[in-house]
Amino acid sequence: MPSGKLALLYPYFVLAAGVLAVLLGRMLRPSGSSRSSGTVITALVILAVAVLIAWLSPAEGDIYSIFYFDGFTRFMFIFSALATALAIFMASHSLEVAQNRFSEYTAILMTLCIGLSLMAASKNLLFTYLAIEMVSMSSYILTGFKRLDLASHEAALKYVIYGSVASAVMVFGMSLLFGLTGTISYSGIAQALGSAGIMVQAGQIGLFAMFIALMMVFTGFTFKIAAVPFHMWCPDVYQGAPTPFTGFLSVAPKAAGFALIMRFMAELFPAAAPSLTNSILMVLGLMSAVTMTLGNFSAIQQTNVKRLLAYSSIAQAGYVLMGVVVLSLAGSEAVLLYLLIYLFMNMGAFAVLQMIIDASGSEELSAFRGLGYRAPMTAFALAVFLFSLAGLPPLAGFIGKFYLFAAALKTGSNWYAALAVVAILNSVVALFYYVKIIREMYLSDEQAKMPRAISRPSLYVVVVMVVPVFILGLYWEPLQKLVEAAAAVLRLP
């Protein structure tokens, strides 16, 4: 490895050292002691140090054209670390994560975090595959983390099976790509697809083979973001996994999946033959439309709030995919902006859900009855998150949606305008089921006899997430500058 390049990996080294530190700390502690705030503090400090290094270090560049540490990776690194920190903090007082195994949970989650930020950094098929698998493996374990809960086991098994099939298809596609182009680096494939490249010289047949291969690769990619038709695993897994991890799962791996797709497309498509690009964008665009529609309409019927939020997060992925499909600078900025806002509002919603589950033992809508009067602060926070998810101003979710719609309409293309109209109609449908929860909390006159669902530490987490949802809805210029810098790396028009 060229000297000096090692500096690019420092943030990752810190995280890896953190994993070891957490595990070591667990071993040194007497076995009888319950979860220690020590683990939380260690993990948060490590994550903070890693983020600081990633943020402040001027080093940018690549290692053997495989791993790229640049503005884009930096953004996703900080994003993943933030999500991880929140998930650790949420789990630290959750009843669903066994006390004596909290350190394990933390260590695996931090490993996952490394994988996530590697996904965004990769420009090589093999490395991409490894990063995805690193994320998948850790996710499987954490999904089945509730050892005594059958639903959790079932969810983990489902996840493993679906995940392995998706990975297999993806690897097959990657091998086809390698067979067709003779290279596994993104830039090499882009070259083969370019005007003088071998694929174009091969004519229609070559493009068709390429289309098949790429679609297979995208199967694996879109599985990660749970886009229809590769979303089947999502509701069951979300429902079975421990709630703090569900919140994480609905945000961070999805975001990394989007980052991966954006990097991949930005590298390959601007150079490729328009017919190939357009047909793939067409497929992805349809996927986006179907994903949001199906996700929303399925969510309407749910009475289990965890499942409802799972379907809602499928629909949300549909909106974000719209910003990816536009394949423009404005689109990439919109996606990154939306993802960061989505991090706060969706994990926030899960944080409140976790409080309710811990207090009442129920995930059903009825557990929320009269919450607005039993626990006004908690209910208010959840209302803010839900209205933000629905995209109502002046909350941050609206800004995110606004950017996505704007990116679609900026192209001036009828096809994207139609997609934006579909998204608009979907937003109305989405409001309906978000309001179902609000209605339970505020509008129902009878009040369920439930304990007041407040535990101090969880309230802190919620506050940490409510504040940005408010502030970013009113003033988001700094965030805009942040995503501008990150998206510029993709060099899209």
Added chain:
Amino acid sequence: MNQSTLLTWMIFAPLIGIPFVLAMPKDKTQWVRWLATAITAIPLLLGLYLVMNFDPNNTSMQFEHHFVWIPSFAIEYYVGVDGLSILMVLLTVLIAFIASIASWGITKYVRGYFALFLLLETGMLGTFCALDFFLFYVFWEVMLLPMYFLIGIWGGPRKEYAAIKFFLYTLFGSLLMLLAIIAMYYNSNPATLVDGTPVNHTFNIVKLITENDFAAKAPLLGFEFSKLLFIALFIGFAIKIPMVPFHTWLPDAHVEAPTPISVILAGVLLKMGGYGILRINYGIFPEAAKWAAPGVALFGAISIVYAAFVCLAQKDLKKMIAYSSVSHMGFVLLGIAAFTDQGMTGAVFQMWTHGLISPMLFLIAGVIYDRAHHREIDGFGGLANQMPEYTGLTGLAFMASLGLPALAGFISEFLVFTGAFPVYRVLTIISGLAIIITAAYYLYALQRMFLGKLNEKYAGLSDLTWRERVTLYPLAVLIVVVGIYPMPLLNLINKTLMSIVQVFKG
């Protein structure tokens, strides 16, 4: 440029008041009520000051407050008023103040109620004053949430249904509007922000009106650009007005909403539709407005006639009044579609007079509901002896609503008819005949409720209380005064409206 923070203070005064309301002790409901009413008095006073200092001969924006908000998307904070909006602002502060007094009857979760009420007022004032399209949209949407909760928590038996119906209908309209706003933004000409930064596109409504011509833009989705956008925006506003066939949310919302919220809804919220069409649709897409005018007039006439017939069949007093709102807002559409001086003035003035009359009607419905706990028109009878003062005011409001000369409603309807007649003869005549239906349902209701033999069940009903008098008499006086001497108000709006009509004549 002359900057004034007056409007900003007026818009945000209710919002600033919210923490104070919430900080009140829980058991001191009377304090909360006094405080909330005092807070709504601030915009009222500022609004009156505004009207006093408004220069009616100046057709450009006044009392502007303008600064850059989000430079990277060319979004500015920009508020100001002209003749069109000043009248609406005046109406809003007035109705909000009266509604806040009418809200004293609320006994459940009083602090939460007034907090939402104040948020609603900020949204309404902001919508009428905003001159940046993004800001306009934010204020427009900010009204939705408090409205949903105000109907949904403090409403009648079917409140949940009514609240969500209102929410979904209006959200659909406003999201269409959002798409149109974005499409318009990307097709607008380069401009400069108020701090001098050049930008590629603009949300500035004044600039969109004066410096952009959307008629020549490339078609979108196979439709002519300006017509498509006109329709998208029009549907968004027509839902709010509400125009038949988008009106079905209104009766439900009105019937279930608590009285003061009905007052706000009828008095102010419906006007936003009309205001939006005039400010946005007519201002930015004059050609498309001309093209769509016959359709607008037709739907206006349908609203007038259809809703009048529906009123005739109503058994519930509040529902009848709700449908009469649909009918009367139809006059606004008919008036603006004519592009004549009288038609335009009549339409805007109709918004104002309806904004006085329909709140009074809803307050009247609230009075009887508070006493009898139902609103069945047939369930009463002979109340005139029992409640003479109430009967007199009801008679006045009914007469004003059916357009009796010397009362406010007459002036505006007369202006609309004279303005629309030369352009749409048949539609105007048909709409004119609907006045007879209007008279019929009001008189029939009056007869059933107040004349005849007293229903023994209601022998114990008391006449108006002081709180009710405080809410009803100001409106009654204004209705009479405006009906006899409307000139001060007409002068306020004339110049601005003439300049709008001028665009279409030229």
